[in-house]
Amino acid sequence: MHKSWKQISVAIAATLALAACGNVSHDVAKDGHSAGELVWPTPDQVTPMHKGGTFPNLANLRQMRAGLNKQQVSDLIGYPHFSEGVWGVREWNYVFNFRKPDSDDVTVCQYKVLFDDGKVARSFYWKPESCAALLVEQKPAAPSREEMPQHFTLSADALFAFGKADITPEGRNALANLATALRAHGDQVRSIHVTGYTDRLGSAASNQRLSERRAQAVMDVLVQDGLPSSKIQVEGRGESDPVKDCPDGPHAQLVACLAPNRRVEVRIDQ
Structure with a gap:
């Protein structure tokens, strides 16, 4: 009997640990988009298995976006590194290590995910x-006049939040680099064709609209960065012309597999 009660006690303790010890931040909004006060646990408070933080998979970390549920978040970056809880709380905290290129130096960062009251990820924060910026893929230097390519393929995931047509700050930086390269060859550029594509998730009609809006958003940024609108043509082709075919499976894995199809192509005519 004594042994049975001990086993039950351990099970209850494990369940409580997974359920919740409470959010760290104060007054997390019901929609998960903000908190009254963001509070960061100190890195030395991580659970023993996460001591020292972890080196995240950058490709997975770049796929983090609003709309993922807790299981999908854990599939990408694992469960939280602190003991605030897993299922019952609306905040997960992590300590991530990043190694600098060609160096043994390591940058330590804290990462926070806030969930809405339906336990869906809505907002993301870094400290510092x-x-x-460590997630932004290095862009090649602007090509010389003799080497200017005539076709650019831009990842929609790097430009937009999933399912949206609003360009992210990182996306604006990528387009600024493209605009700089094109302005350097302004006298060689006769026309610029911007074509948006989506993956096959969702209806064909909504994908068509999304591809058109994304192509237009890219054009708008290029014009803001000094390219003449008279030379730019936009087109949305929805889920047509996929570059990768993926079998059905768990949603998070399918979204990741279909990433190459979510793109904006820029073709330069000289």
């Missing part, structure tokens, strides 16, 4: 904020 500069850590967000």
